[in-house]
Amino acid sequence: KAGVTQTPRYLIKTRGQQVTLSCSPISGHRSVSWYQQTPGQGLQFLFEYFSETQRNKGNFPGRFSGRQFSNSRSEMNVSTLELGDSALYLCASSSATGPGNTIYFGEGSWLTVV
Amino acid sequence: GEDVEQSLFLSVREGDSSVINCTYTDSSSTYLYWYKQEPGAGLQLLTYIFSNMDMKQDQRLTVLLNKKDKHLSLRIADTQTGDSAIYFCAERASNTGNQFYFGTGTSLTVIP
Numbered sequence: 001k002a003g004v005t006q007t008p009r010y011l012i013k014t015r016g017q018q019v020t021l022s023c024s025p026i027s028g029h030r031s032v033s034w035y036q037q038t039p040g041q042g043l044q045f046l047f048e049y050f051s052e053t054q055r056n057k058g059n060f061p062g063r064f065s066g067r068q069f070s071n072s073r074s075e076m077n078v079s080t081l082e083l084g085d086s087a088l089y090l091c092a093s094s095s096a097t098g099p100g101n102t103i104y105f106g107e108g109s110w111l112t113v114v
Numbered sequence: 115g116e117d118v119e120q121s122l123f124l125s126v127r128e129g130d131s132s133v134i135n136c137t138y139t140d141s142s143s144t145y146l147y148w149y150k151q152e153p154g155a156g157l158q159l160l161t162y163i164f165s166n167m168d169m170k171q172d173q174r175l176t177v178l179l180n181k182k183d184k185h186l187s188l189r190i191a192d193t194q195t196g197d198s199a200i201y202f203c204a205e206r207a208s209n210t211g212n213q214f215y216f217g218t219g220t221s222l223t224v225i226p
Contacts, residue, residue, distance in 0.1 A: 098212070
């Protein structure tokens, strides 16, 4: 069974640009959540989607957005990139949402903003 | 958000046991987790424990939970060089979703 797949793995963008990251969950999983990992802030929750609906949202500005498609694949978008957005963006999938469900992570997308 | 704290670094000799500690704040957490992250990689689920358990053993891994003190530990027996990585404990937020709060991570170095 394939794991969580994230693309692209590495990318470099310029301040002010926007970026779209993609996540394909484990087959059969309907919940996708996104995390940002930086050396200073650690792992921070961005948002979670379940059956195409945003379930929860972390404390990030509106420049960070996401969506989920009917096949459970998810994308996140960051507009007007800032240097501080440089981070590892991790996607995690789960079969369902709520207590008792474990989340499984992808390898992440490394974003560098210059 | 919730506060999950871990010590930053741990160094052990190969063959010894490693104990990684974590404290959390949300007393309503139902599940607590340990993840491992190797350099340049994502997070790998190691094990988890339900809050009504005190201990869970899984091969070389032993998780101890002291719910009164909100203290979680991960013991790795017979630590190997391949265990060198960053270990994160995590608690699930008390809402109904899949929002997790992660600790700062403990960097484990195994000395041959």
